[in-house]
Amino acid sequence: MILYFSGTGNTRLAADRLARLTGDQAVPIDFDAASMPLQGRRDRIVWCFPTYSWGPPPVVADFISRVRLEAGGIPHFMLTTCGDDMAYTDRRWKRLIAARGWQAAGAFAVAMPNTYVLMKGFDVDSPETAAAKLAAMPAAMEPIAEAIGSGGPDILIRGSWPWVKSYVIYPWFVRHAMSPRPFHHTGACTGCGGCARSCPLGNIAMQPGGTPHWGNRCAMCLRCYHSCPRNAVAYGKATAGKGRYMAPKDI
Ligand SMILES: Cc1cc2nc3c(=O)[nH]c(=O)nc-3n(C[C@H](O)[C@H](O)[C@H](O)COP(=O)(O)O)c2cc1C
Numbered sequence: 001m002i003l004y005f006s007g008t009g010n011t012r013l014a015a016d017r018l019a020r021l022t023g024d025q026a027v028p029i030d031f032d033a034a035s036m037p038l039q040g041r042r043d044r045i046v047w048c049f050p051t052y053s054w055g056p057p058p059v060v061a062d063f064i065s066r067v068r069l070e071a072g073g074i075p076h077f078m079l080t081t082c083g084d085d086m087a088y089t090d091r092r093w094k095r096l097i098a099a100r101g102w103q104a105a106g107a108f109a110v111a112m113p114n115t116y117v118l119m120k121g122f123d124v125d126s127p128e129t130a131a132a133k134l135a136a137m138p139a140a141m142e143p144i145a146e147a148i149g150s151g152g153p154d155i156l157i158r159g160s161w162p163w164v165k166s167y168v169i170y171p172w173f174v175r176h177a178m179s180p181r182p183f184h185h186t187g188a189c190t191g192c193g194g195c196a197r198s199c200p201l202g203n204i205a206m207q208p209g210g211t212p213h214w215g216n217r218c219a220m221c222l223r224c225y226h227s228c229p230r231n232a233v234a235y236g237k238a239t240a241g242k243g244r245y246m247a248p249k250d251i
């Protein structure tokens with residue numbers, strides 16, 4: 001089974017591609033579920049998620065720590081999508097898997113268009129860069145599918161200063177830079193409710209006045225920000241002048 005979490009669609013595309021290459025099924029993680037039945041191939045689990053500040057998204061880490069799966073004895077793999085690099089995301093994931101008594105058998109990364117826009121200096125890729133990354137993904141997935149099938153080596157995008165990124169910045173980021181409190185709607189909001197319907201954690205409620213309100217259960221996936229048809233979602237002042245990106249349905 002391929003279990004995936006995707007905010008803006010990149011990881012869904014990579015998981016779907018992997019499913020096609022390996023005869024498996026890509027299933028979105030249901031964060032409300034206490035247990036998930038195995039679907040598709042029952043001889044392995046491939047965890048797919050975006051890299052968040054050089055580690056696994058906390059919602060995924062939490063899910064791995066508590067979900068009931070018929071996963072005893074079968075190998076676990078991970079595939080992360082990242083805008084630039086994933087540092088030691090694989091080592092953090094391996095610790096989560098080992099803590100469950102499961103077997104981490106391999107880790108893989110593929111570069112996809114960047115979606116992080118909440119700090120100074122971070123913005124979406126230019127349309128040309130985003131298109132080039134999307135176009136390169138299918139070929140990048142072939143050796144990954146091959147390695148999963150044959151027990152081949154990990155394929156990773158470490159980048160520079162991986163230890164500092166994953167063991168100093170990641171814990172700081174999770175503690176201090178993942179609050180949904182700064183999310184708000186601007187005057188351009190039409191009250192269409194799209195953000196509330198598409199939030200993977202059901203964190204957005206439409207108020208009686210027809211405007212969205214953000215709660216505290218947020219994955220920081222930025223789907224609400226990137227998918228609003230009126231570009232009416234903002235995060236404090238951090239998103240002023242920043243671009244938007246949603247992955248295509250298929251490639
Ligand atoms: C909160 C957050 C943190 C991110 N941190 C990183 C990072 O540390 N390194 C990186 O290369 N990309 C980072 N990104 C970019 C995403 O990993 C990348 O765009 C990914 O493909 C998004 O996947 P999705 O479309 O499935 O959500 C981050 C994105 C978000 C929303």
Ligand code: SF4
Nearest residue numbers: 189190192193195228
């Ligand atoms: S998707 Fe955009 S326009 Fe629609 S309710 Fe949400 S913020 Fe408002």
Ligand code: SF4
Nearest residue numbers: 199218219221222224
């Ligand atoms: S509120 Fe927005 S950023 Fe948070 S989980 Fe929902 S869609 Fe993602």
